[in-house]
Amino acid sequence: MTPIAAGSALDVARAVRGGERTARSVTEAALEAIAAREPELHAFLHVAADEARVAADAVDDALRAGRDPGPLAGVPVALKDNLCTRGIPTTCASKILEGWRPPYDATVVVRLREAGAIVVGKTNLDEFAMGSSTENSCKGPTYHPIDPTRVPGGSSGGSAAAVGAGLVPLALGSDTGGSVRQPAALCGTVGMKPTYGLVSRYGLVAFASSLDQIGPFAGSVADAALLLEVIAGHDPLDSTSLDHPVPQVGRSLDAGVEGMRVGLVDELVNDIAPDVARRVREAAEELAKAGAVVEEIAVPEMRLGLSAYYLIAPAEASSNLARYDGVRYGLRVEAPDVAAMNVATRTAGFGPEVKRRIMLGTYALSAGYYDAYYGKAQRARTLIVRALDRAYERFDVLLGATAPSTAFAVGERTADPLTMYMSDVCTIPSNLAGHPAMSVPFGIGDDGLPVGVQVLAPALGEERMFQVAAALERAAGARWR
Amino acid sequence: MTEPPSLGRDDVAHVARLARLALGEDELETFTNQLARVIEHARDVAALDVEGVPPTTHALPVCNVLRADDPRPGLDHEEVLAAAPATEDGRFKVPRIVGEAP
Numbered sequence: 001m002t003p004i005a006a007g008s009a010l011d012v013a014r015a016v017r018g019g020e021r022t023a024r025s026v027t028e029a030a031l032e033a034i035a036a037r038e039p040e041l042h043a044f045l046h047v048a049a050d051e052a053r054v055a056a057d058a059v060d061d062a063l064r065a066g067r068d069p070g071p072l073a074g075v076p077v078a079l080k081d082n083l084c085t086r087g088i089p090t091t092c093a094s095k096i097l098e099g100w101r102p103p104y105d106a107t108v109v110v111r112l113r114e115a116g117a118i119v120v121g122k123t124n125l126d127e128f129a130m131g132s133s134t135e136n137s138c139k140g141p142t143y144h145p146i147d148p149t150r151v152p153g154g155s156s157g158g159s160a161a162a163v164g165a166g167l168v169p170l171a172l173g174s175d176t177g178g179s180v181r182q183p184a185a186l187c188g189t190v191g192m193k194p195t196y197g198l199v200s201r202y203g204l205v206a207f208a209s210s211l212d213q214i215g216p217f218a219g220s221v222a223d224a225a226l227l228l229e230v231i232a233g234h235d236p237l238d239s240t241s242l243d244h245p246v247p248q249v250g251r252s253l254d255a256g257v258e259g260m261r262v263g264l265v266d267e268l269v270n271d272i273a274p275d276v277a278r279r280v281r282e283a284a285e286e287l288a289k290a291g292a293v294v295e296e297i298a299v300p301e302m303r304l305g306l307s308a309y310y311l312i313a314p315a316e317a318s319s320n321l322a323r324y325d326g327v328r329y330g331l332r333v334e335a336p337d338v339a340a341m342n343v344a345t346r347t348a349g350f351g352p353e354v355k356r357r358i359m360l361g362t363y364a365l366s367a368g369y370y371d372a373y374y375g376k377a378q379r380a381r382t383l384i385v386r387a388l389d390r391a392y393e394r395f396d397v398l399l400g401a402t403a404p405s406t407a408f409a410v411g412e413r414t415a416d417p418l419t420m421y422m423s424d425v426c427t428i429p430s431n432l433a434g435h436p437a438m439s440v441p442f443g444i445g446d447d448g449l450p451v452g453v454q455v456l457a458p459a460l461g462e463e464r465m466f467q468v469a470a471a472l473e474r475a476a477g478a479r480w481r
Numbered sequence: 482m483t484e485p486p487s488l489g490r491d492d493v494a495h496v497a498r499l500a501r502l503a504l505g506e507d508e509l510e511t512f513t514n515q516l517a518r519v520i521e522h523a524r525d526v527a528a529l530d531v532e533g534v535p536p537t538t539h540a541l542p543v544c545n546v547l548r549a550d551d552p553r554p555g556l557d558h559e560e561v562l563a564a565a566p567a568t569e570d571g572r573f574k575v576p577r578i579v580g581e582a583p
Binding site: 100101102103104195196197210211236239240242303304306307308310311318322325326327328329330331332334335336337338339340341342343344346347350355356358359360362363366368369372373375376377378379380381382383385416417418421431432433434435459 | 516
């Protein structure tokens with residue numbers, strides 16, 4: 001894996017701001033790296049080379065004029081293709097949005113540009129972010145950056161692979177049930193889901209609105225902190241956006257974990273692949289060695305997460321995806337009347353997994369089943385939130401695996417949707433609770449592929465979470481580098 | 482407690498109609514098998530005794546968010562219409578509506 005454009009986002013921004021490198025040269029290096037690896041990875045659905053060059057030149061012009069382009073000056077960033085970019089195709093890896101060019105930018109895209117970042121392209125994903133392997137893309141899968149016979153995870157697999165392969169130092173994904181953290185773990189990058197409402201969802205194509213959050217991928221905890229601080233913050237365009245000061249996640253990275261109370265969650269260590277479980281226990285030992293107070297804790301309500309999630313998320317999706325009706329944008333398959341046109345368009349435009357989720361959600365919400373399934377799932381969600389609240393009375397952060405195994409083989413889990421859904425079992429509880437969580441690379445599994453350890457925190461507990469993540473990163477560095 | 486309902490072929494055909502999706506016979510069979518397994522798994526949630534537990538619809542408490550009703554520019558009319566499959570006289574154009582089946 002050759003590093004991009006060389007080095008971390010912090011290094012790139014420092015070099016560009018200091019006049020040692022131009023944003024243009026960094027951008028060209030990233031575009032070359034992408035061109036070289038794309039044939040085997042298929043991480044991108046669209047490379048916005050022209051727009052990236054224009055943006056890089058603007059950063060260089062600003063510097064020459066004596067203005068500071070911002071904390072991400074000249075840093076190439078890749079965006080999951082469910083983030084709206086004005087004039088640049090945004091497809092959600094769905095035939096139903098093929099060729100669509102949004103008339104506006106997502107808030108996170110505006111904030112990236114204002115910080116001097118260079119958007120180099122749009123990355124592959126499971127259609128509408130529904131999946132755990134990036135195999136549900138209408139454009140074909142993304143492949144793992146270390147072993148091309150494996151999946152990169154999903155749904156933000158393109159962003160994970162792009163950062164994992166060193167094509168870009170930073171990328172954004174969206175995390176509804178683990179879609180940033182799980183591919184980050186599988187590809188050996190840092191990946192983080194913020195507290196619900198910390199990052200504006202304006203311009204993120206909606207999947208399950210009560211769960212969706214945009215989050216960063218990065219090669220290091222410090223880079224993830226840098227990116228989070230740029231994209232976080234109140235946005236009047238998203239009514240669920242929190243009007244709360246942004247946690248300053250970058251300032252405590254070196255503070256250590258002395259006295260920190262860490263709960264090792266039984267449910268996130270047991271019943272997973274033994275090689276992954278071993279790494280999680282080693283991570284807990286490292287934190288204890290560094291002075292944290294580590295104890296085991298059972299949170300049995302977490303076991304309800306998978307079922308609750310796969311009722312709630314599809315229910316919300318079935319409503320959100322009603323908008324794809326062939327009227328205002330995207331695909332239309334002509335038919336003699338509107339209802340027939342809707343059916344023809346949706347039948348041709350959605351892939352099988354999206355259809356499954358829409359039908360599952362419609363079922364869970366329909367007369368006769370609402371109380372038995374959707375209503376129960378929402379109450380199960382309450383039980384999970386309460387259990388986590390109790391856990392955080394005893395602990396500052398919780399620790400567990402991010403994914404139940406390392407990267408699995410392409411095609412291995414496509415036959416049975418439920419088997420694929422199990423890939424999200426460790427990440428779902430944080431989405432249901434609206435809590436932040438992040439994955440940090442911590443060694444490799446028996447197959448030589450990366451393992452991710454997950455740090456979970458209560459709402460707006462990002463600062464401590466990053467502090468612990470940074471300690472794990474240092475420990476991993478000391479053990480294996 | 483009554484047994485949670487299971488999902489069968491007729492249910493899938495019904496929800497596909499509600500969701501405006503057309504399914505072939507083979508697809509109906511495959512989707513029924515796959516979705517039945519997911520619903521079967523969801524019995525752990527469906528079987529819960531959650532008497533007195535309130536539902537969580539939203540992760541963090543939010544109240545109604547209001548803003549001043551000030552006029553502001555919206556999206557560019559032409560740019561929005563340019564994305565539509567069909568337009569006429571500055572409006573979205575759709576096939577016949579009146580007379581369609583419900």
